[in-house]
Amino acid sequence: MIEIKEASEVIEARDIKELKTVTIVGSNKSPIRNKRPKFEGWRETIAGYIFLAPMLIGTTTLVIIPILATIFLSFTDWNFITGIGDFNFIGMENFRTLFNDEIFIKSLINNFILLLVVPFGLLVSLILAVVINNHVYFKDFFKVIYFMPYISSVVAIAIVFQVLFHPTFGPVNQLLMSLGVESPPGWIADISYALPSVMIILIWTNIGFQLIIYLAGLQNIPKELYEAAEMDGASSWYKFRKITVPLVSPTTFFLLVTGFISTFKVFDLIIVLTNGGPANSTSVPVFYLYQEAFVELKTGYSSAIALILLVLVLLITFLQWTVQKKWVNY
Amino acid sequence: MEHVRNIDIRKLIITVIMAVCGIVFISPFIWMISASFKLEEDVLSFPIDWIPNTWNAITNYSEVWFGEKPFLLYYWNSIKVTVLTTLTSVTVSSLAAYAFAKIKFKGRDIIFLIVLATYMIPSQSLLVPQFLFYSWVDLFDSHLGLILLNSFSVFGTFMLRQFFLGINNEIIESAKIDGAGHFRTFFHIALPLVRPAIATYAILRFIWTWNDYQTPLIFLRSESLYTLQLGIAQFADVHGSIYSLMMAASVSAIIPLLIVFMLGQKQVIDGIQLGGVKG
Structure with missing residues (x-):
């Protein structure tokens, strides 16, 4: 150890960076530069892979191989019942069937309607974020309040809203009737209101997340801009439109993209709240995938849905890359 | 001085309004907790009794936990x-x-x-x-x-x-x-x-x-x-x-x-x- 200390004293601080590949190790008494790098690089490689091993093994067996298997299975007619080995390649047949499958088309359309949740939620969240950021006391208290639905169990939330939205006895409709609404909607029991009900709950649960991200985004806007605008006598509305909205546009863009992607993964809420019903009015591709895979046991067919889901998410991500530069404008 | 006080009052009013919005926002949670303490026949009574008339908390929770x-x-x-x-x-x-x-x-x-x-x-x-x-x-x-x-x-x-x-x-x-x-x-x-x-x-x-x-x-x-x-x-x-x-x-x-x-x-x-x- 002593020798090493001495050796290190010789080296000036600014040399340390160069030393990366020639570090003096353990019992080595004569630290001659340039003679060790090969061995050292090798040691680093081993250390690197040991550190990475658990992650690599896990990701390979539980993500990479499964996604390849999904792609493979989506071109077969296999199902759980027939057992291993008993399947045929049927090319694009699954996909052709899917796009003639009314329930699947309905699910896709439902999911595209669900996308509306994101801009609505963002508008509410941004307004709340601006108000909470500048105009209230006890900021942290409000953050906690609005964040509560986001961290709550979706199963519990779904159960609570089943009762709240009950067509005859539910508190929501009792309130509406007491306010003079003659025939309030049947909410999750009504074909035309079930999807909007799901959307209301989705907006409600996501506001907390979007609000928190917006609050972070607002911190990055220089105070001087608002001060300068105030000097010129600008109104709050003007400042909001001309300073806040453009300057948080990167945050908006980020939330829009992650929001769109997450609406393609809404499963827990739908299966507990409506189970896709009534009459498939709240079915979405992930839900239909689950039905086909684990209830109908059509492995190949459900894999085709899984592949379409993946492609949709990838499409949104690629769109993000291409649009990003144009969107973010100050 | 006056100016500062004005701003504070405005902020205070907005805080109160926001607090009301916040309570409405988490009212499903409040309703859930309140209903979990009630007798079954009182759960859906309207107007809502946010504080239960008859407390049935112990019976409800023990039914859930030890039922x-x-x-x-x-x-x-x-x-x-x-x-x-x-x-x-x-x-x-x-x-x-x-x-x-x-x-x-x-x-x-x-x-x-x-x-x-x-x-x-x-x-x-x-x-x-x-x-x-x-x-x-x-x-x-x-x-x-x-x-x-x-x-x-x-x-x-x-x-x-x-x-x-x-x-x-x-x-x-x-x-x-x-x-x-x-x-x-x-x-x-x-x-x-x-x-x-x-x-x-x-x-x-x-x-x-x-x-x-x-x-x-x-x-x-x-x-x-x-x-x-x-x-x-x-x-x-x-x-x-x-x-x-x-x-x-x-x-x-x-x-x-x-x-x-x-x-x-x-x-x-x-x-x-x-x-x-x-x-």
């Missing part, structure tokens, strides 16, 4: 799965994050890109092959299988990597010069330096695992292994018409998490702001 469904067992299962998942995930992610940030080796950047790319894959696209694989290797219907499914988080790895990158290289290098290998550097120097980030990730992973319904629904079959979320959903199927009990069950599912959130409120919010995305 025909083994709620205590569901609780225990959830605690077990959540704690073990969080521990494994934090370990796996921090090791990988350190390697990506502080060890230089061949293939590192390409592996990082591949791992990052898997982040885009929706978990539902993997369910069928994961299910098949689990049946073959006998991990289906086991807690171990459940824990493993949520233990390899790209989100955690990416987030912790950002923090490890923030550690000055000279600290790592001087540790090496003192003869420390990567393991010692990792445990004694790097890990303590990113402790706040680890706490944040651990809390987030805890919340996500506790609330997870999809994974146990698909990968568990035996009722004795059910987690709380599965148990509650089943409870709701059986007692679907007894709202006071359903609300007591929902409260039981949400409360532990609210406590974790209140305790780690700052970490959770900072972590969400930092990582942005749920994974």
Whole structure:
């Protein structure tokens, strides 16, 4: 150890960076530069892979191989019942069937309607974020309040809203009737209101997340801009439109993209709240995938849905890359 | 003087308005808690009695906890799965994050890109092959299988990597010069330096695992292994018409998490702001 200390004293601080590949190790008494790098690089490689091993093994067996298997299975007619080995390649047949499958088309359309949740939620969240950021006391208290639905169990939330939205006895409709609404909607029991009900709950649960991200985004806007605008006598509305909205546009863009992607993964809420019903009015591709895979046991067919889901998410991500530069404008 | 006071009053009024909005916003929770304390026949009475007329809390909760469904067992299962998942995930992610940030080796950047790319894959696209694989290797219907499914988080790895990158290289290098290998550097120097980030990730992973319904629904079959979320959903199927009990069950599912959130409120919010995305 002593020798090493001495050796290190010789080296000036600014040399340390160069030393990366020639570090003096353990019992080595004569630290001659340039003679060790090969061995050292090798040691680093081993250390690197040991550190990475658990992650690599896990990701390979539980993500990479499964996604390849999904792609493979989506071109077969296999199902759980027939057992291993008993399947045929049927090319694009699954996909052709899917796009003639009314329930699947309905699910896709439902999911595209669900996308509306994101801009609505963002508008509410941004307004709340601006108000909470500048105009209230006890900021942290409000953050906690609005964040509560986001961290709550979706199963519990779904159960609570089943009762709240009950067509005859539910508190929501009792309130509406007491306010003079003659025939309030049947909410999750009504074909035309079930999807909007799901959307209301989705907006409600996501506001907390979007609000928190917006609050972070607002911190990055220089105070001087608002001060300068105030000097010129600008109104709050003007400042909001001309300073806040453009300057948080990167945050908006980020939330829009992650929001769109997450609406393609809404499963827990739908299966507990409506189970896709009534009459498939709240079915979405992930839900239909689950039905086909684990209830109908059509492995190949459900894999085709899984592949379409993946492609949709990838499409949104690629769109993000291409649009990003144009969107973010100050 | 006058000017300052005016602003304060305005701010005060807005705070009050916002507080009212906030109460309306969380009224489903308040209603849930209130209903869980009521007699069944009072639950749907209107106008709503936010404070129950007749308290029936003890009967409701003991019916949920010690009734025909083994709620205590569901609780225990959830605690077990959540704690073990969080521990494994934090370990796996921090090791990988350190390697990506502080060890230089061949293939590192390409592996990082591949791992990052898997982040885009929706978990539902993997369910069928994961299910098949689990049946073959006998991990289906086991807690171990459940824990493993949520233990390899790209989100955690990416987030912790950002923090490890923030550690000055000279600290790592001087540790090496003192003869420390990567393991010692990792445990004694790097890990303590990113402790706040680890706490944040651990809390987030805890919340996500506790609330997870999809994974146990698909990968568990035996009722004795059910987690709380599965148990509650089943409870709701059986007692679907007894709202006071359903609300007591929902409260039981949400409360532990609210406590974790209140305790780690700052970490959770900072972590969400930092990582942005749920994974």
